[in-house]
Amino acid sequence: MDMARYIGSKWRKTVAIRKNKYLTRFVPETARLTKTSLRRQLTRYRMVYVKPEYGRHGNGVMRVEKTSSGYRYQLGNTIRNFAAFDSLFKGITTATKRKRYLVQKGIHLLKHNGRFFDIRVMTQSPAPGKWVTTGMIGRVAAKRKIVTNYHNGGKIVTAERLLRPYTRKVSVKLALLSKLGVLAGRRMSAAFPGVRVIGLDVAIDKSLKPWLLEVNTAPDPYIFRKHPDPRIFRRIMRLARTYNR
Incomplete structure (x- = not known):
């Protein structure tokens, strides 16, 4: 990881993305x-x-x-129920160990075989001012998990396969995700000079609207090794060499 280009704060990245009027409509309240x-x-x-x-x-x-009976939270495989809001907040404060956290509007994700999924959009800058979306891949949550991350047990599936049961216009939906990746890349490099790659985590809700959950400035390219088209991974790695020199 190139720490000079790594922006760790999810809050700073969210604030940056929301400064683009077009992107704002796709960012959940945070x-x-x-x-x-x-x-x-x-x-x-x-x-x-x-x-x-x-x-x-x-x-x-x-x-x-x-x-209907109070409140509930899930962290990993642990589920806790609370009768009152004050006890919920106390439980969350204990679980988070008083570290900085964000609260974000919950998006009811589409499912694949009964498990939540989202889509990682890889966007790279081969030259200053130029951004291109180089790959998209779906991530399916492990059983009983609420996060889709590959490192948290998620399964890699092509975005086309995940979206096909929900729409006949898969190519149109993917074109929009590609556009969002490019716009987000431009906004991030404007806010944080030196950023040359982003991984955009996109949720799709039941109305098929995409939501930008998070922007990663040090995305793992190796999940694209799982993509059935090897040209995608090769292209990502070829462009990565242009900004890692």
């Missing part, structure tokens, strides 16, 4: 975690994700819900 922000989002959406501001591979991500 705020720093406080008692007020959690209560507001749970009232508004009933389900949210609480994630560490600094962290990788989906570690520490919690799914928090307002239920």
Whole structure:
């Protein structure tokens, strides 16, 4: 990892992306975690994700819900129920060890064989000012897991295969994801000079709207080794050499 180009703060990256008016409509409401922000989002959406501001591979991500009998959160395979909001927030504060966390509107992801999935969009800058989306791949969560990350047990499946059961316009949907990747890359390099590659984590909801969950500035290219078209991985690695010299 090239630390000179690595932006760790999810909050700073979210703020940067939201400065593009077109991209803003695809960014779920996100705020720093406080008692007020959690209560507001749970009232508004009933389900949210609480994630560490600094962290990788989906570690520490919690799914928090307002239920008919109270509240519930899931962290890994652990599920805890609470009768009141105050006890929920106390439980979350304990689980997060008072580190900086964000709260984000929960997106009800589409499923593949009963498991949640999202799509990683790889976008690279072969030359200053030029961005191109070089690959897309789907990530399917492990059984009973809420995160799709490969390093957290997720399974790699092509984006085309994941979307095909939901729409006949797969190529149109993928073209939009490609466009979002390029726009996000431009915005990130404008906000953080030196950024030359991003991995965009995109959720697709039941209305087939894409949501930009997170921007990674040091994405793992090796998950694309799992793609059935070997040309995609070779292209990603070839472009990577242009900015890692």
